[in-house]
Amino acid sequence: MTDFPRPHREDVLIGAGGLLGGVLLWSLGLHTQGGRWLSGFWVLVPLVVISLMELVRRSAPRTALAVGTVALVADQFTTGSVATIAMFTDLVYAAVLYGSPSAARRIPWGTALISISITVGTLSWLRTPEALLLGVVAAAISVAPATTGVLVRNHRDAAEAARLRAEQTALLAEMDRTQAVTAERARMARELHDMVANHLSAIAIHSTAALSLDDARTTKDALTVIRENSVAGLAEMRRLIGLLRDAADDQDPAPAPTLRALDSLVEQARTNGASSELTFTLADRRGEGAPLPAPVEMAAYRIVQESLTNALKHAPPGPVTVSLDHSRRALRVEVVSRYGDRPGPRAPGSGAGLVGMRERVALLEGEFEAGPVTSDDADGGKIWRVRAELPVDEGNGAS
Numbered sequence: 001m002t003d004f005p006r007p008h009r010e011d012v013l014i015g016a017g018g019l020l021g022g023v024l025l026w027s028l029g030l031h032t033q034g035g036r037w038l039s040g041f042w043v044l045v046p047l048v049v050i051s052l053m054e055l056v057r058r059s060a061p062r063t064a065l066a067v068g069t070v071a072l073v074a075d076q077f078t079t080g081s082v083a084t085i086a087m088f089t090d091l092v093y094a095a096v097l098y099g100s101p102s103a104a105r106r107i108p109w110g111t112a113l114i115s116i117s118i119t120v121g122t123l124s125w126l127r128t129p130e131a132l133l134l135g136v137v138a139a140a141i142s143v144a145p146a147t148t149g150v151l152v153r154n155h156r157d158a159a160e161a162a163r164l165r166a167e168q169t170a171l172l173a174e175m176d177r178t179q180a181v182t183a184e185r186a187r188m189a190r191e192l193h194d195m196v197a198n199h200l201s202a203i204a205i206h207s208t209a210a211l212s213l214d215d216a217r218t219t220k221d222a223l224t225v226i227r228e229n230s231v232a233g234l235a236e237m238r239r240l241i242g243l244l245r246d247a248a249d250d251q252d253p254a255p256a257p258t259l260r261a262l263d264s265l266v267e268q269a270r271t272n273g274a275s276s277e278l279t280f281t282l283a284d285r286r287g288e289g290a291p292l293p294a295p296v297e298m299a300a301y302r303i304v305q306e307s308l309t310n311a312l313k314h315a316p317p318g319p320v321t322v323s324l325d326h327s328r329r330a331l332r333v334e335v336v337s338r339y340g341d342r343p344g345p346r347a348p349g350s351g352a353g354l355v356g357m358r359e360r361v362a363l364l365e366g367e368f369e370a371g372p373v374t375s376d377d378a379d380g381g382k383i384w385r386v387r388a389e390l391p392v393d394e395g396n397g398a399s
Contacts, residue, residue: 007055014090015054022047022083032080039079046075050087057094062103065095089145096149097156108150111142186359225272258297259286259324262304266322269308277317278337280308286326296390299360300324300333306353307335307386315384316340330366331390339372339384357388366390 007015025031026043049071053064068091075084092111096104119135207226257265262282270280292300304322311320318338325332354370361368367389375383 008058011055011057014057014087015051018054018083018087018090019047019051022051022081025081025083030082032082032085033076038077043075043078043081043084046071046078047081047084049074050084050091053091054087057091058098061091061095061097061099065091065107085141089141092142093145093149096146097153104150104153108143108146111146112139115139115143189356225275229272257301259284259292259301261301262322262324265301265305265308269312269320273312273320276312276315278311278315278320279318280320281322283321283323286324286331292326292331292392295364296331296392299364299366299390300331300388302360303333303357303386303388304335306357310353310386311335311337311384326392329391331392333386333388333390335386336375337384339382357386361388361390364390 023044026041026047031043050068053068053071057064068088072084072088075081092107096107099107115135115138118138119132122134123132262284266280266282269278273280308320308322315337316339320335320337323332323334323336325334357370358368368387370386371384372382373385375381
């Protein structure tokens with residue numbers, strides 16, 4: 001069994017007010033017409049019916065309008081009540097405002113056609129100019145409230161659409177902000193790892209060597225390397241902190257490293273890896289070509305830096321080769337070291353380095369691979385190879 005919808009409080013007030021007003025007018029003997037077939041209390045019947053329809057003007061607007069129309073027609077056979085006519089106009093207004101979109105389109109046109117038909121029919125029957133007044137009255141109680149309902153509904157729909165657009169805009173802005181914060185945090189994590197991991201790895205290796213070997217010269221050399229890497233690491237940290245702080249002075253941030261600094265990077269790795277019997281070689285076959293886009297240079301530098309850091313951590317004694325090759329479409333970076341168990345002290349790894357390198361290459365829509373492969377140059381053994389291909393077209397910042 002379907003429950004009858006609970007009327008809205010405003011609808012109850014409208015229905016009760018209309019009913020009380022109509023009863024008051026009837027008790028005072030105020031009517032809209034005279035000489036009808038049904039007189040006396042019969043005028044209250046359409047009044048009560050249309051008052052009840054006010055209770056469902058929101059929940060069932062089409063039904064309320066249909067029954068209200070019948071009540072208005074019945075009211076014409078009585079002495080008539082202004083309250084009945086006034087509540088009928090409200091039912092027309094409510095049917096347009098709360099009804100379906102199709103009803104909101106059809107009711108204004110329907111009321112206009114009915115008003116025109118009443119005017120033409122009355123003129124044809126009475127053949128007097130006064131008949132036009134009946135058409136004006138019909139338009140006033142039907143076309144006017146229907147048109148008002150259309151205007152209010154359009155305004156309400158426009159306000160609702162604006163509210164939804166504002167909510168969607170706010171939601172998109174929040175999503176963009178969240179994505180921007182996430183991307184910035186990932187970028188900061190990559191920068192921090194790439195800048196500091198190399199120095200901390202060298203410090204960890206040499207401090208372990210100094211603690212495990214009871215030799216004064218070895219200890220002195222290890223402490224020298226530890227101090228150099230500590231100073232360099234602090235400098236890198238200061239540069240990163242300077243980039244994160246709001247610029248309170250006119251100092252420019254330190255420039256990002258470029259491939260011109262690879263010689264110094266390899267030389268530093270050569271110094272740090274001397275105690276581990278690692279030899280480092282740079283084979284730069286780029287030649288004299290067009291300048292590389294800044295994001296490509298930055299990514300290539302960090303890939304080499306992280307690869308050398310991994311070699312210092314994990315590679316067994318042997319050569320570590322850094323190769324660069326530049327074609328018209330891409331910059332190829334390759335770092336090769338021996339693969340296997342490493343004797344002596346080694347620094348722990350977190351795996352974040354490979355993730356960071358892969359992310360950097362993915363941002364430039366390049367190709368990346370890292371892992372052990374079989375090599376003829378290593379007497380049939382395996383080598384650890386890091387290979388990245390970075391596009392150098394205009395989409396990556398070339399000018």
